[in-house]
Amino acid sequence: xxxxxxxxxxxxxxxxxxxxxxxxxxxxxxxxxxxxxxxxxxxxxxxxxxxxxxxxxxxxxxxxxxxxxxxxxxxxxxxxxxxxxxxxxxxxxxxxxxxxxxxxxxxxxxxxxxxxxxxxxxxxxxxxxxxxxxxxxxxxxxxxxxxxxxxxxxxxxxxxxxxxxxxxxxxxxxxxxxxxxxxxxxxxxxxxxxxxxxxxxxxxxxxxxxxxxxxxxxxxxxxxxxxxxxxxxxxxxxxxxxxxxxxxxxxxxxxxxxxxxxxxxxxxxxxxxxxxxxxxxxxxxxxxxxxxxxxxxxxxxxxxxxxxxxxxxxxxxxxxxxxxxxxxxxxxxxxxxxxxxxxxxxxxxxxxxxxxxxxxxxxxxxxxxxxxxxxxxxxxxxxxxxxxxxxxxxxxxxxxxxxxxxxxxxxxxxxxxxxxxxxxxxxxxxxxxxxxxx
Amino acid sequence: xxxxxxxxxxxxxxxxxxxxxxxxxxxxxxxxxxxxxxxxxxxxxxxxxxxxxxxxxxxxxxxxxxxxxxxxxxxxxxxxxxxxxxxxxxxxxxxxxxxxxxxxxxxxxxxxxxxxxxxxxxxxxxxxxxxxxxxxxxxxxxxxxxxxxxxxxxxxxxxxxxxxxxxxxxxxxxxxxxxxxxxxxxxxxxxxxxxxxxxxxxxxxxxxxxxxxxxxxxxxxxxxxxxxxxxxxxxxxxxxxxxxxxxxxx
Numbered sequence: 001x002x003x004x005x006x007x008x009x010x011x012x013x014x015x016x017x018x019x020x021x022x023x024x025x026x027x028x029x030x031x032x033x034x035x036x037x038x039x040x041x042x043x044x045x046x047x048x049x050x051x052x053x054x055x056x057x058x059x060x061x062x063x064x065x066x067x068x069x070x071x072x073x074x075x076x077x078x079x080x081x082x083x084x085x086x087x088x089x090x091x092x093x094x095x096x097x098x099x100x101x102x103x104x105x106x107x108x109x110x111x112x113x114x115x116x117x118x119x120x121x122x123x124x125x126x127x128x129x130x131x132x133x134x135x136x137x138x139x140x141x142x143x144x145x146x147x148x149x150x151x152x153x154x155x156x157x158x159x160x161x162x163x164x165x166x167x168x169x170x171x172x173x174x175x176x177x178x179x180x181x182x183x184x185x186x187x188x189x190x191x192x193x194x195x196x197x198x199x200x201x202x203x204x205x206x207x208x209x210x211x212x213x214x215x216x217x218x219x220x221x222x223x224x225x226x227x228x229x230x231x232x233x234x235x236x237x238x239x240x241x242x243x244x245x246x247x248x249x250x251x252x253x254x255x256x257x258x259x260x261x262x263x264x265x266x267x268x269x270x271x272x273x274x275x276x277x278x279x280x281x282x283x284x285x286x287x288x289x290x291x292x293x294x295x296x297x298x299x300x301x302x303x304x305x306x307x308x309x310x311x312x313x314x315x316x317x318x319x320x321x322x323x324x325x326x327x328x329x330x331x332x333x334x335x336x337x338x339x340x341x342x343x344x345x346x347x348x349x350x351x352x353x354x355x356x357x358x359x360x361x362x363x364x365x366x367x368x369x370x371x372x373x374x375x376x377x378x379x380x381x382x383x384x385x386x387x388x389x390x391x392x393x394x395x396x397x398x399x400x401x402x403x404x405x406x407x408x409x410x411x412x413x414x415x416x417x418x419x420x421x422x423x424x425x426x427x428x429x430x431x432x433x434x435x436x437x438x
Numbered sequence: 439x440x441x442x443x444x445x446x447x448x449x450x451x452x453x454x455x456x457x458x459x460x461x462x463x464x465x466x467x468x469x470x471x472x473x474x475x476x477x478x479x480x481x482x483x484x485x486x487x488x489x490x491x492x493x494x495x496x497x498x499x500x501x502x503x504x505x506x507x508x509x510x511x512x513x514x515x516x517x518x519x520x521x522x523x524x525x526x527x528x529x530x531x532x533x534x535x536x537x538x539x540x541x542x543x544x545x546x547x548x549x550x551x552x553x554x555x556x557x558x559x560x561x562x563x564x565x566x567x568x569x570x571x572x573x574x575x576x577x578x579x580x581x582x583x584x585x586x587x588x589x590x591x592x593x594x595x596x597x598x599x600x601x602x603x604x605x606x607x608x609x610x611x612x613x614x615x616x617x618x619x620x621x622x623x624x625x626x627x628x629x630x631x632x633x634x635x636x637x638x639x640x641x642x643x644x645x646x647x648x649x650x651x652x653x654x655x656x657x658x659x660x661x662x663x664x665x666x667x668x669x670x671x672x673x674x675x676x677x678x679x680x681x682x683x684x685x686x687x688x
Contacts, residue, residue, distance in 0.1 A: 013484040016453055042450060042501075042560075046541035047534040052671065055678065058643065062531045065454015065577065109460060113482050124483035126476060129468070137464040144463035157461070158454040158577040161638035169639030255549060370668070375544075 003028055003401070007411045014114040014124070016066055016424045017382075021414050023397060033397045035389045035418065048365065048376035053079050053165055053344070056365060056373050061159045063378065064424055066109070068159045069102035069150060070356030071363075071378075073226060078363040079165045081350025083371075085342045090331075091167045092227060097327050098153040098163070099226040099354070100320035105146030105157060106357035107275070107313035110422045111198070112139035115310045118416050119201035135197055138190050145187050149324070152180040166341030174336055181328045184321060191318055195293055198314050202297060205311070206413055210395045211235030211304045212388055213268045214277035215250070217355045223285040223319060224278065225355045232266055233281050235302055244353045247362045251379050263387035264379070270387035273359025274421060275312035276303060287326075290319035306392055309420045313357075347371055358382055358424050382423045392417055442492040442591055445478035447512055449498030449505055450532055450560065455523035455573075456481055456497060458580040470584070473591055493518045493590065495583075496569075499525040499532040499560040506566045513567040518590060521562060521569045522583060524576035524679055528647045531576060532560030533681035536688055562682065571596060574646035576679055579631050599630040602649050603642045606633035615641050621665030623676055626652035645679040654685055 005025035012019045020036040044063050048056050057075035061068045073095055080087060087095075112135075113125050122128050129136050147157050152172050154160030162170045172180075218241065219228030230242040230250060242250050251264045265271060279286075279294075283301040286294070294300065294315045299308055351364040359381030366375040396417060400410045446456065456479075462470065477487045494516035500509065513519055524530030535541045536559045542550035563569060571590075573583045589596040603624030607614065615622035615636050624633065624642035628649050635642050654676070661672035676684060 011480060013480050013486075014482060016481060042532055043535045043541040043545050044531075046538060046544040047531070049544065050670075050674065051678075055643075058640075059531060059534070059678065062452050062454075062576065065452040065457050068452070068454060109457070113460070117484075123485045124479075126471075126483065126485075129471070137468070140460070140462075140464035140467050143460050147461040155634065155638040156577075158458055161635050161640055164640065170637075372671075 005401075005407045005410060007407060007414065009411060009415060012415060012418060014117070015419055015422075016064075019418060019423060021411070021418065023393075023410065023414065025397075025401065028401065030397055030401070033393050035386065035393055037386065045376040045378055048373045051373050053083060053365075053367055053371045053373065056376070057163065057165065058159070060363065060376070060378060063380070064356075065158050066106055066424055067102065067356035067358065067361070069098055069154055069157060069163075070354055070361055072154075072160050072163045073099060074352050074354040074356075074361050074363040074378075075365075076163055076165045077352035077354060078350045078365050079367075080342075081352060082348050082365055082367050083165065083344035083350065084346040084348070085166050085344055087167055087342060088339055090334075090337055090339060093327055093331060094153055094168065094172070095163070096222075096226045097324055097331075098150055098160070100324045100327075101146055101150035101153065102157065103225065103355070103357050104317045104320040105143065105150060106422075107317050108139060108142045108146060110357070111194075111310055111313055111317075112142075114419055114422070115416075116197075116201070118412070118419065119204045138193060142187060142190055142194070145183055148183060149180050152176050164341055166343065167339055168341070171336050171338065174332060177328055177332050177336070181325065181332065184325060184328070188321065191321060194314065194317070195296065198311070199297065202311070205307050206416065207305065208307060208392075208396055208399065208417075209304045210306065210392055212391070213266055213271035214280040214302070215266065215271050215273050215360055215384070216278040216281040217353050217360055218281055219285075223282045223287075223323070228353075230353050230360065231281050232271065233302065234267065235304055237302060239281070244362075245351050247351055247353065247364070247379065251362065251384060253379065253383075262383060263390075264384045265387060270391045271384065272306065272388045273381040273384045274309050275316050275357070276306065276309040277359060278355060279303065279312040279315060286315065287319045287322040289322045290315050293318045306388075306417060307420045309422065313422070344371065349375075356381060358422050359384060380424070382421075385421050385423065389418060389421055389423075441473060441475040443477045443489070444474045444493045444495065444587075445476070445487070445491045445516070446481075447478075447494060447496045447508075448481065449496065449509075449526070449563065450501040451498030451523065451525040451530075453481060453497065454576075455578045458577050458583075461580060462584075466584075470587075474587070489515075491516045493520060493587070495520050495522050496526050496563050497523050498563075499529050500563050500566045501532060501558055501560045503558065509563055509566045518570045519563075519567065520571045520573060520586065521564065522573040523578045524574060524645050524647070525560075526563045527572035527574050528680060529560045529562050529682040530645070531679055534677055534679075536560060536681050537677070537686075559688065560682075572598070574598070574628060575631055576645035582630060599628065600649055601629050603627040603629045603631070603633050603636075603644075605629055606631070607636050610637055612637045616664050621661055621667065621675075623657060623661075625660070626654070626657050626676070643678050644676055647680050648676075648683050652683075
């Protein structure tokens with residue numbers, strides 16, 4: 001039987017920012033299948049012009065309240081590259097610790113509050129409070145822990161205060177680090193419980209493979225997050241490294257007439273960023289405990305099911321917790337040295353790449369001789385994923401149609417797909433808001 | 439007594455103030471739910487309602503005429519409207535582009551003229567609808583929001599400080615940023631945050647807006663004389679979070 005299906009999800013729920021899903025199928029023929037982004041533009045990069053280098057990170061942090069730690073880190077790193085500042089090993093370690101806090105924090109919110117309701121068959125976390133009280137309490141406890149963990153280093157987690165070009169405006173004390181370590185250690189059993197919860201509902205994750213290119217920060221020393229170059233991996237396992245300063249050549253932002261968002265591409269027609277892209281690029285450098293969890297959840301590289309991004313996030317939470325305990329032990333053993341922020345040695349242009357929870361983030365700034373910003377550019381992971389989401393739609397809708405899914409099932413699956421990417425749409429600084437003919 | 443029906447809405451912003459709501463921890467958050475019923479919150483719920491609501495919490499600035507209708511609908515449904523976070527309360531950082539004319543070209547280059555990139559001045563939501571209370575700050579202080587909600591649930595009038603951040607630094611025993619060779623604009627900034635920024639070694643940038651009748655001339659003079667700012671930098675410093683509150687706001 002030839003079907004008519006009309007899906008029009010206006011302002012998709014349980015994602016950050018505003019996105020629409022539109023699918024029109026007439027007599028079994030797909031006439032329209034689109035992921036649209038109607039978010040209001042904010043022009044944050046233009047606002048950086050004329051601002052002193054010490055102020056720029058506090059402005060670009062405001063691009064996103066969820067990834068504000070990552071934006072701040074990307075911002076100060078790019079500024080430091082432009083100002084010829086080499087930060088100390090202690091600064092790098094503390095920033096990496098802060099980055100782990102943010103990734104764990106954001107993944108907890110995404111997996112528990114935004115994705116889990118679909119897997120439990122609930123419209124939100126609120127109906128789960130009476131039915132799954134322990135799960136909700138555990139989620140709120142873990143969220144609070146990550147907030148305290150990040151605040152111990154960054155001052156606060158939404159728009160951190162202490163991260164400045166050259167180092168930190170205030171350092172945690174050894175006592176602060178010992179306290180946060182004790183809290184993280186106490187939360188380790190909650191990770192095991194998280195694993196059990198996810199395993200109990202993992203059967204509801206749709207099976208759908210679409211090979212694509214995966215881009216992530218990559219380092220020889222660690223699972224790339226704060227530090228490293230850029231790398232992509234193709235579905236056949238071919239890897240290639242790129243220098244951060246070449247970021248424009250590998251992101252290739254372009255305007256597609258069929259899309260609301262600016263698209264990016266590198267070797268293939270689109271690429272993916274995020275936890276799954278990091279997992280596919282950097283699996284070998286995961287903490288052994290995280291590898292164990294990956295095996296238990298049945299995910300291994302190269303995984304080409306975009307719905308598994310949420311599973312890769314669970315693996316990353318375990319990695320961040322154990323890796324941070326290791327970093328904390330080192331810092332506690334060495335003690336915190338009072339270090340003045342490093343001063344600029346030049347005023348020029350610098351770029352950076354940092355992994356935020358949703359994927360690779362690029363910042364670039366130019367400075368004049370007074371240290372005032374003359375140009376800023378930020379390329380955000382969600383922007384880089386828009387083209388990949390669209391390509392997933394184009395492959396998934398015919399499959400769902402062939403599988404005989406009805407309108408409601410198709411709508412839910414497409415919503416789940418978008419949510420799996422954990423899009424952060426108000427972050428997506430570069431997009432074009434095209435009106436579609438209805 | 440029936441629980442107050444509370445709904446959350448978002449406009450142009452980073453949604454960081456919503457995220458602050460998830461940082462209360464299990465005990466405080468679940469306790470809050472003993473007193474209010476959250477009936478709509480797009481970022482975390484698929485449930486929606488067309489019913490009247492007791493308290494609407496609105497985040498984000500009013501930046502597009504197209505958003506006016508949605509704001510008016512919220513106003514019509516809600517007994518109390520609270521603008522939470524700097525973007526909704528004052529326009530916040532979004533207003534930092536209001537004095538510029540070339541921001542579209544800077545970000546979009548040759549595509550800047552496309553009609554759908556339309557963006558007006560970033561304004562507080564009070565430019566479109568009547569607002570009953572504001573929770574200032576970028577990000578807002580989540581405990582101030584709780585305090586205001588608690589006051590409203592007990593029929594008390596919330597008190598929002600109208601003294602400068604300097605008072606809170608003195609109270610905290612925080613060394614003045616000027617003493618440290620830095621600058622600060624806490625002299626004209628509205629307190630209520632507990633002055634975390636100077637305590638963390640960075641200047642106050644007035645993310646909560648200004649006290650009533652701020653002395654802008656004196657601020658500029660201090661920035662030039664004590665912090666050795668250029669005339670231009672001193673002139674524009676307070677735009678970062680409070681462009682709409684300056685006497686030259688357009």
